Amino acid sequence: MHPAFSVIFLTTLIGAAQGLFLALFTAQSYAAFKLLPQPDAHDFYGQGSVLALLLLAAGLGASFFHLGHPERAWRAASRWRTSWLSREVIVLPAFMGVVFLYGLAHWLDWHPVLTTLPGGLPVDPSAILGVAGTVLAFALFLCTAMIYACLKFLAEWHSPLTVANYILLGGASGFTLAAAFASHTAPELVGFLAGWAAILTAAGFVSRCASLYRNCRLKPKSTLRTAIGVKHPRIVQKTQGFMGGSFNTREFFHGKGVALLRSIKWFFLLAAFLLPLAMLAIGMQGGAGVLAMACLIQYLGLLAERWYFFAQANHPQNLYYQSIA
Amino acid sequence: MTQLALVIDLNVCVGCHACVTSCKEWNTSGGAGTMGDQNPYGADPTGTFFNRVQTFEVGEFPNTETVHFPKSCLHCEEPPCVPVCPTGASYKRKEDGIVLVDYDKCIGCKYCSWACPYGARELDEQQRVMKKCTLCVDRIYDMTMAPEDRKPSCVKACPTSARLFGDVHDPASEVSVAIRESGGYALMPEWGTHPANHYLPRRKTRIKIHEDELERADNPLKVDRQLPKPAMAEPTLDDVTTW
Amino acid sequence: MIGTAEDHHSNPLKIALSKFKRDGGRFISINPVRTGYSAIADEWVPIRPGTDGALLLAIIHEIIATGLYDREFLVQYSNAGQLINVDESNDEFGFFVRTEVPTEEACYEPQDKLWWDRTTDRAVVTHQPGADPFLLGEFNLPDGTPVKPAFQLLHERVKEYTPEWAAQITGIPAETIRRLAHEMGVTARDQKIELPIAWTDSWGKEHDTVTGNPVAFHAMRGLAAHSNGFQTIRAMSILMSLLGTIDRPGGFRHKAPFPRPIPPCARTPNDPRAVQPNRPLDGMALGWPSDPDDLFVNPDGSPVRIDKAFSWEYPLSVHGLMHNAITNAWRGDPYRIDTLLIFMANMAWNSTMNAVEVRKMLNDKTEDGEYKIPFLVVCDAFHSEMTAFADLILPDTTYLERHDVMSMLDRPISEFDGPVDSVRVPILPPSGDCKPFQEVLIELGTRLKLPAFVTREGARKFRDYPDFIVNWESEPGSGIGFLAGWRGKGGEKSLRGEPNPNQWEMYRKNNCVFHYELPKSYQYMRNWNKGYLEWSQRNRVTRYAEPILIHLYSEVLQRFRAAAQGKGFSRKPPESLKKRVETYFDPLPFYYDPLEAQLTDKHKYPLAAVTQRPMAMYHSWDSQNAWLRQIHTHNYLYVNARTALRQGIADGDWIWVESQWGKVKCMARHSEAVEPGTVWTWNAIGKAAGAWNLTPDANESQKGFLLNHLISEELPDGGSRISNSDPITGQAAWYDVRVRISKVGAGETATGVQNTSPQFEPMKPYPGMKTRAAILAFFGGKSK
């Protein structure tokens, strides 16, 4: 597939935002159970939510560049019964709304106890919003991932690993960001967040490697034999029927050499996983600079990862568009 | 239930592209607007077409088949492009099975094109909506046209009549008979899309001549005395047999 | 189907091919390349270019050897049984022996030849009731003259042309050739078609049915565009005749005005004095010479025409030799000209051989600074490469903006069942300052007061072109005009009749086509069909109603050969051409290597290079169509994958293609559908930069190329040069060129940017030409 930057930014930005929100709420939950010190809610949760919202908005903004008719984007909410894209379009603003309210609750220090859990734990609006946000964050991960994973003839995407990757990579980048963010707003949480970020990054590494391993062993189900229905081992396209290119040659081909592809793969394995891991390990001991670097490098790595995710996907339609003459 | 479709006979398609240009001519001039071309007179011209004719070589010299292969939207019975569309712009008509795009609803997200394994959809760069073969829905029901013109433009244009049009659910239709009797098949059956369009394979006529068919009693060479005649005086059995 | 990729009636051909296949016909394509029509053939027989003659002769060999010919057909309808003088010492050697039948000086073949009758064992006049000639054998006339039937000579000719011999030349296995011969012969013999159509032959014999041997041949420029094309096509025609498939169901069918006498009656002038100022040409511009005295030559035997047509160099050049006109004019051979008018021909590009040099000639000057071709008028409808050389451009309308006729007088569109002609009527008003060239001609004719265009008093005869078409008659009151339909005052007559003022309107109402369907009994066997021939005579399609026998043995060719051998009373070729005429004017078909191949070191130039017309493009002028040019934006050289890999050429590599005459750089495309000794490309896709109002960086000029740069319009001939054409007909040998290919070296482009070579300075737009929009959003019909 041709990697579209709008979609690369969309998925990486909202993934990080979802991860960040999960990190915030994880921290809040731990703190509620007294497993962590309570940070400054206004700064950490409030500003954190703002940060998440900014990322979500940036992602959403990027996504508009993908559309031919952004002014009709509202229509995209109508087919939630069948379309993961439609579901994403619904879940994303819902999630944004919840993040907004969650942030607002913290920002305004609005913590009326609504009820008390059996363990004696007080439940305030931010907790309810946090749970709702968590559900929506996961739903959004699922929607985003399923947009790709549901396309069964895009074998590289059609796998539970795609869902796992979206969750883990979004989570990892969000937790790394949270750690970097916490080094300014809640230094007491840095270790915890960086730890989880490292765990998620490591898990993401394992799951992404698993998908790379899987993808390189895929055998395309469609061949020229099935594409044109002629049973012969040697079929070669001589012409696709036009020479100056078309939507089909632009949208589904990355147009880059194998060497570049390979170097991008090594780059993202390093930048999205291995380097951030090392830097998180250092940053856990404190060190805002290292964590910021980790965050930045990991994001660049994820951009490359997402680029590669598209480029590596080999669409069966490409069988029909191989040669000009 | 009706399922309209094209059946394309690869046995007679010579790859002339008449269907390509007639399709574009009809559809660019239709109510749904133009199918734009970029760099029409410059380097790397490109534009929207609903129908493309491709060429494949099968086998190795001298046992080579050259296959001309026209391809447009196959109007799948289980069209993967439809459920993924977030806006409902992509839809399949209940009454005749035609898969269409509502250009007024389409947001140009391209997702449906990702979901089509056949590369049958093209985003029109100028109107920025997804387009594809409409089965000439604006011809086939147009009662102001003569009945013989209520056929897709490409079908009308094809000089070899390699393109048949009809209801593949009606077992008596020309297309169903052709599929049944000439080995019609669907593309990429592995995805369960059940394309309504079918293709008819190459069929070969061969002659088998047996040795004894070559020469007959009325061979003209005999008339012209070309078969050697022995001299009268040469010995014969007459000279030696006693019975 | 032999050597055909498109042909002129290309849509009817496609319709017919698909019907034929669907009706269960067996379709065999003989072609070095498998594309288009050949793609759907039941069998593809890849052949080396220029060698079809060998294949066809070997098939004839096999058909005769196995006795699979239609003896009855040959006896009745060809000259197979006619006796030929084989006494080499006699002046009449090689000519038919004749009886003393008094004949008028006329353009038909009198029935004055002899057969050797089988029953009475003596010579008799042909077609005598009850007589049946020997086709084989050698006989002596009462006066002792040794004679042989034409068929015997053919038999002797093809003796050595065995399938094994042909296999080496054509690359087609001998067993395939044998099988093809057997398939043809057995099908013709055993699958006879019999139609219940009664007819009467020229000798008065009545037939209850029409029978046919269903084997048909269709050949085009794959045969004709080689310098041995004439003899190859002759071999094919003889094969068709042997199989008995001439104008019979399932075989080759005539289209009106054919059949005509062999050769047809029209003659060109045969004397330079026929060309006089202020006088119409005394003869036809094009025609069919039938003996040396018909040639258009000076007393010393040199050519009269600028293209040297109808001279000893190309005696039977019925189409002229357009491809040599510019070179001849430039060289001043046979003379200099002051004005060259080019109409609807892109002779600075794709319809010229040696385009690079011809472009120089068009601009070349003599020592005194005058252009060698001083004044060049180009009538074109588009911004073609040719217009760049014009002193004066006459912008023509396109066919959508003018009246046109496809007349019975010049290659009508007739059908098998009878004459058909057609017209075009304008559907758009002319744009800009365009004027139909027809109108220009009428205007010129009138102002020059040419007799056809003015009355005796010198007054204008025709208002305009439509008026001319309706009212012109071949001679006053002849009733023969350009259009055959709706003649007579009220349109009640066909073929012949007084001019009808409403003729255009009547054509328009009838879809612009006139179709005269012959009665069924006149639709077949027309060479010998009494009813048809008399119908044709009555309607003045032909002057005579004599039967038209097929020439297995061509006395016409023998006449030229005899002249070259110094025999007979007619004109003799100049010394330098004697050998050439004697060799090629063989009355029986024979095989020879194409002329260019004879002059080429085949180890140095091992490959034959040919072109094909792409179905989606018409020669040079479809690249101005934004949709079509997306289909063929540029072209590649197709090379058999093994041939390419042997040279280290990968699919898509840039390569040099060199002939003895030139060099082009282009991209290679591997293919399994091309004979390994052949390379090919689409015709006329490559363009000169800036032409056709394309941007100078358009792919057509930067990635496309023209094979014509490699083809020479002349071949060395002793000390001088001679056209690269068939020595009999002057047909251009477009497909004879031999090339070699090599990979473009890494360091061969300074910039690293590859484009095709040669490149020319970009053509500039003319005043008033608009730059075209970056987006084309065409909307046909009326937009609301």
Ligand SMILES: Nc1nc2c(c(=O)[nH]1)N[C@H]1C(S)=C(S)[C@@H](COP(=O)(O)OP(=O)(O)OC[C@H]3O[C@@H](n4cnc5c(=O)[nH]c(N)nc54)[C@H](O)[C@@H]3O)O[C@H]1N2
């Ligand atoms: N679309 C389209 N149609 C056209 C035209 C056009 O430009 N475009 N031009 C029109 C004109 S002017 C003409 S003259 C006709 C020409 O019509 P065709 O005669 O069909 O000409 P080409 O398309 O050049 O095809 C020639 C074929 O001969 C084959 N060939 C070459 N050498 C040999 C050989 O030695 N032996 C055999 N057996 N085959 C050989 C080539 O591979 C090719 O397939 O087409 C007419 N129709």
Ligand SMILES: Nc1nc2c(c(=O)[nH]1)N[C@H]1C(S)=C(S)[C@@H](COP(=O)(O)OP(=O)(O)OC[C@H]3O[C@@H](n4cnc5c(=O)[nH]c(N)nc54)[C@H](O)[C@@H]3O)O[C@H]1N2
């Ligand atoms: N290498 C190679 N060369 C070939 C051949 C080949 O097979 N191979 N084939 C040869 C053959 S058979 C032919 S017929 C020639 C064809 O070659 P050309 O005769 O040159 O044919 P075109 O390129 O179609 O067009 C000639 C010119 O006519 C102009 N034109 C188009 N319509 C009109 C009109 O209505 N009025 C006027 N006045 N001009 C118009 C076009 O703009 C163009 O400049 O090419 C020959 N050249």
Ligand code: SF4
């Ligand atoms: S061919 Fe493609 S676009 Fe057409 S219905 Fe099937 S999946 Fe959809």
Ligand code: SF4
């Ligand atoms: S591009 Fe248009 S038709 Fe396709 S999925 Fe998006 S909205 Fe639907």
Ligand code: SF4
């Ligand atoms: S059916 Fe109509 S829209 Fe579809 S390919 Fe044919 S002409 Fe084009």
Ligand code: SF4
């Ligand atoms: S018009 Fe007919 S013959 Fe021509 S390419 Fe299309 S399907 Fe094939």
Ligand code: SF4
């Ligand atoms: S070019 Fe025109 S006239 Fe010639 S076959 Fe094609 S459609 Fe018919």
Ligand SMILES: [Mo]
């Ligand atoms: Mo031609």
